[in-house]
Amino acid sequence: MQRRANLESIIRLDSELNQIQDLDLLLERILLEARRVVRADAGSIYVKEGEKLAIKYSQNDTLQKALPPGQKLIYSVFTIPINEKTISGYCALTQEILNVEDVYHIPAGAPFSYNAQYDKISGYKTTSMLTVPLKTAENKLLGVIQVINAKNENDEIIAFNKEDELLISHFAVNATVALQRAYMTRAMILRMIRMSELRDPKETGAHVNRVAGYAVELYDRWAYHHKIPDVERDKFRDTLKIAAMLHDVGKVAISDIILKKPARFTPEEYAIMQGHTYFGARLFDDIQSPLDVIASDIALTHHENWDGTGYPGWIDPMTLKPIKTDSNGNPLGRKGEEIPLGGRIVAIADVFDALSSRRVYKEPWDEQSVYNEIRKLSGIKFDPELVDIFFEILPNIKQIRDLYPEQAE
16 A cells, blocks of 8 residues: 555656756755655755766755754765766666665675765765666666665664665656756757857856856745745746746847947946846747746846836836836836845846856956945845845855856866
């Protein structure tokens, strides 16, 4: 009966996983559900990048419980060669499931070993480990799931059994199908980003991934403070992640002379540059899904300021006619919570990344100067609550930055 219930749960998860649009959020959810399926206390998920495995998410219930409420676990970002020397590398190399009862007592003659340094760094004792490849029907390896420390009903650490191997294998098949779809979605989005990058060198894939990653971290803590139900939070964060990546896609409509100018804009050039907000919003005018709504909002409003001094203000992005005007008939700026939440979040994420990054016309600011500027703009450019949240989750922000470094030219 329990086996049937577990399999039914996996089938149900198949439908839920296929509703997640963003690749990174899907990877995070796959790891979480894989652990639940086999009652694992911890685990990591890796994706194949060339001839290496790159860690994307790591979870640990024991370590998480020791953190303050709402705080996320911080983990090291690293890659592992795909070879026989490590457990995850061996699994990726052979594309076969690997069940180790005790990583500190691996049978003699096994080609792989366990690096106890990971446990020393984290202060966590790894014992049982089940590692499964994520491979397509065509035997193309996408990544590896590694679940750690199975627990019984008494919360005691036990070995993973044959039933666990069967369950996680079924789960991995369904998860891989969802991952293939998410990879296709990510590829289409990055093609749009590359169109922008051809026009504007600042719009790199790493930049938009960082901005979107920061945005999700900001929203997660905001949702925690506002007690947003998990279902509502998960739906919004998934849509926000993709929409945030497309925040500057309207720059495809701006002249190269302006986009690539390595100096300060003239007032006339700055006015033209501001048009990328409503050009971006226009790309999502045929509303088909919540993504279109949020992407349009973010494209249009991520340069609005909390005090109402930003742009483009209260206008119809299609006709450019003012919606709300001052006494002279000019459009009023949106201010405070008139700015959609997505726009307020991406405003901070975008400015933080711009200040922290090297550009053709500037060197990156030092870390403390960036933080001072974010604080200085609280209540002026940025939502004060979101500025406070930014500094609450600073370790998470730094981790996202490490996950998406700029590629060396």
